[in-house]
Amino acid sequence: MPHTPVRTHSTAATSIAIVGLGPRGTSLIERLGAHLDAAAARGDARADAPLDLHLIDDAQAGAGRIWRTDQTRELCMNTLADAVTLFTEPGSTVTGPIRQGPTLYEWALLVRDGASAAVPAAHAAAFSAHPTRQGLAADYRAELAELRPESHPSRALYGEYLVWCFDRAIAALPASVRVVHHRARAERIARVDGRERLTLDTGATVAADAAILATGWLPRTSTPAERAIEAKLADHPGLTWVRQGSPVDQDLSGVPAGEPVIVRGLGMGFFDTMALLTIGRGGVFTPDPAAPGGLRYAPSGHEPIIHVTSHRGVPFRAKSLYRSLPPRAAQTLLREVEWDSIPRPINFDQLLWPRIVGDGFIAHATALREIRPEALGTDAARADAALGAIADAVRTAIAPILAGAASAAPTATVDAVAAAVAPHIPSPADRFDLAGELTPVDVAFSGPAAFDAWVAERVAADLRAAEQGRANALKAGLWSISSARAVSSRIGTLGGFDAESRRGGYALLLAVGGMVGSGPPAFRSSQLLALASAGIVHFIGPEAALTVDDRGFVASSPLVAGSEVVAPALIDAWMHFHRLAETADPLSHSLVEAGRARPFTVAARASGPAAGTRLTTGGIDIDGPTGRLRGADGTVDAAVHASGIPVDETLHDTVISPMPGTDPFMLRETDRVALSTLEAALAATAAPTLTSTGATHD
Incomplete structure (x- = not known):
């Protein structure tokens, strides 16, 4: 729902737009408020000037599309409950004020029990200052009862935490800020009469003096291999292709029960797909100490027969069960x-x-x-x-x-x-x-049964190692x-x-x-072993070639004799990384078209055969200290910033959620981008800039 404006502003109000309201957008809002508070504490008169904050996303505010709270509880985080936060901490190198708050695990304890001696007082105070939604504890009663610091929470529970962080960040903004929430998708941005005009998919427009693109995962145009499949499918409309994407967005309803399905990818996307096609369709895992991985699987009859492959041909290794947060490697x-x-x-x-x-x-x-x-x-x-x-x-x-x-x-x-x-x-x-x-996989196998057995033993050995x-x-x-x-x-x-x-x-x-x-929680490997034992999951082998003919999708591995599998359905269990030069996002395309954005490039070795050339990456080129876009001619944009996943190949480490005690990169990024955005917006309205004099503490 749109948030109620806290005051009415004149048309002269400074205006900022944030596109994307997932974890990073939420952090940007919190950091904007922190910098405004710092300015007020310094006696800066502009800190109380009217500011319109336009928040734009067609997904759930706070959670975004990936972490939305209406998704199945079967999908879990790949991060531990006490290893993620959205709050800055003492010792952080952010330039704005430090605002402490609970980690996901601490927040869950407080939701469940109302109070906890295990939660630092400053974190508990932040929780108490803003209520959670009514009925939250009851909705997650079973999960909250079993949650531990080293648990892998459901993605929906993390989404609830993010929604609470978002609502809290909005509530903490100064009274001078009017929040306007647009439940829409931004499709175009252009410089018009000295301001940024954002066109939404609803047809509405938003005028802003500065903007931040915190858009998360963005679509790409089809690769040559995907276009080849598209062409084949035009003549085979009865086949089902679930294209790459977040598991929460992939539609698996067209994958038929009892029939083979080819899955490409053996990372976290595969384990999510595996769960959705088995327990998500009514199957049940039961403890059995004598079974591989300690589980047995009772099929519902609605599962397909899963044949999976990847570049290396084996599943990602399971996370170790440290019974605590992971140790710090010496290095x-x-x-x-x-x-x-x-x-x-x-x-x-x-x-x-x-x-x-x-x-x-x-x-x-x-x-x-x-x-x-x-x-x-x-x-x-x-x-x-x-x-x-x-x-x-x-x-x-x-x-x-x-x-x-x-x-x-x-x-x-x-x-x-x-x-x-x-x-x-x-x-x-x-x-x-x-x-x-x-x-x-560096040897050939005599057949699918031999390869299945070898992979199962590898997974079992890895699970035993993880348990140690x-x-x-x-x-x-x-x-x-x-x-x-x-x-x-x-x-x-x-x-x-x-x-x-x-x-x-x-x-x-x-x-x-x-x-x-960055593999699955150990319990997913246990489930995989149970499914392999039940004949629900089979492994095709590495480097499997995929074709489409009159029989359906066909895959086979050169290292496994007789590995050919024919299936009426194909699932691509991964997500393409953003590439600006191949973007299918209309907002990004509008910036490239106008010469206001360009791909980030990297120089070759000065003494090598490629000397003088540059490698074009998928990332958006930005000015590092501010996050402002660099245009086609290298100039730094006056108003538009990019933050997060679309600049990962530029900055690196933007995909990782903020981990407590590590001075997280994401929070340092959102802090500096928020400050730059305030400075850009105020400069556009002839106001003095806000210059931070260092962090202050709650």
């Missing part, structure tokens, strides 16, 4: 460099990847020392010395790569470090097989690799890595790090 080699002093662009393959790989092997060996020191070829009393020898071997192996005297090819680096460490860990079964994560939490060396090594994504992303922001690295080692880190560290 000694990666963190010992003052990266800010290294000239840009950096050769990631040469300077970062060897350190990341070395840290992974050292983390694995460190865990072995704690769990089974005899695996290091010595007794417990000499385990520290053995570990030191491994660390020395790693440094020796990567030294020529760092110096440019040896190949910096990412796979060659892995092989070099593995060879250096191997003599110190006698049994091959105890060694860290990082190469096996890069290419999990910190007491598993493989998971420790993989967690080090996965955690390096965050550090690397900060180093590589705004073109910090050269174009060759973006295609090479950095892309490999993101892909492998996602597979080993």
Whole structure:
């Protein structure tokens, strides 16, 4: 519903528009209010000037489309309950005032119990200052009763938290702000008479002095492969193709029961699809200690037979059950460099990847020392010395790569470090097989049954490792690799890595790090094993080719003999990342068409064969400190900002939800973009800018 204006403004009021009201849009509203409060505290007369804040989204305000509260409770977060917040914390490097509030888990405790000694007083006070909706606790009674800090909450519950954060941010705005909520989609923006005119899909227009595009996941035009499928389907209208997208938006109703369906993707999108096609259709999992993964599946009869494939052919690894928040990886080699002093662009393959790989092997060996020191070829009393020898071997192996005297090819680096460490860990079964994560399937299989059995055993072994939490060396090594994504992303922001690295080692880190560290909750792997045992899920193999003929969709893997599957339905279980040059979003297109936006590009290595060229990324080019768009000629836009996922390939790390205790990137981004937007809007109305003098605390 539209929010009630807090006061009536004249047509001279300064006006700001925010497009997109998911988590980032909500944070932007909160940060706008925080900066206005800071200005008032400094005695800035403009802090009480009339300001119209136009909020534009056709999805649920606060939750957005992905986290909307009316979705099935079967879809869960991939983040732990106490590992996400939308509030700044003491020690944060935001420039505006710090406004504390509860994490999702703390908020859930307060919803359930009304009070909790486990919640910091400042967080509880923020909760008490704004009511939750009536009936919330009753609607989520069962989930709230079982929730723990390390639980994976339903997406709907997270949506409720976001809606509460949104409503609270609105309520906390100064009385000088009039909020106008437009339940519509912005389709065009143009500069008219010195202001931004946004055209909505309702036909209405909004005038603003400055705007922020916090649009989240945006549609792309079809890829060549997708256009080929489209052409085939024109002659086969009886086939069902569920195109890529968020699982909450995908329509699976056309997937027939009892028939085979081909699913492409084995990441989180697949596990969501798996849940929707099984328990979402009435199937039931029951505990059975004797069954694979500890579960048995009782079919409802409404499930299809799921045949799944992906580039690597195996499911993402399950998250470890630490019974707490994940540990902080040491990453000694990666963190010992003052990266800010290294000239840009950096050769990631040469300077970062060897350190990341070395840290992974050292983390694995460190865990072995704690769990089974005899695996290091010595007794417990000499385990520290053995570990030191491994660390020395790693440094020796990567030294020529760092110096440019040896190949910096990412796979060659892995092989070099593995060879250096191997003599110190006698049994091959105890060694860290990082190469096996890069290419999990490197042999041919005699048939589908053999491959199904091999994948099931891999998933079962991974689940056993996940259940060991910190007491598993493989998971420790993989967690080090996965955690390096965050550090690397900060180093590589705004073109910090050269174009060759973006295609090479950095892309490999993101892909492998996602597979080993951003996989499903462990219970989903248990469910997968039960479904495989029940004959509901089968694995086609890696690199499966897909065609369409008169029989239907056809897929087969070159590494699994006899793997061909024919199905009347195909599900693409992933989401395309935004690419500005291929956008299907009319709002983004209007900016490109007007020369006000351009794709972000990255320079190639000065001494390489591509010297002088630039790689075009999918991200929107922006001015880093402000988030303002860069136009086709490189000039910084006076009024329009972009924030979040559409600039991920520009800034990096924008997809990750804010994690408490980490000075989250997202909150630092929304803070600086909110301040820049206020300055732009006030400049447009000939008002002095608001300059923050530092954070203040509640």
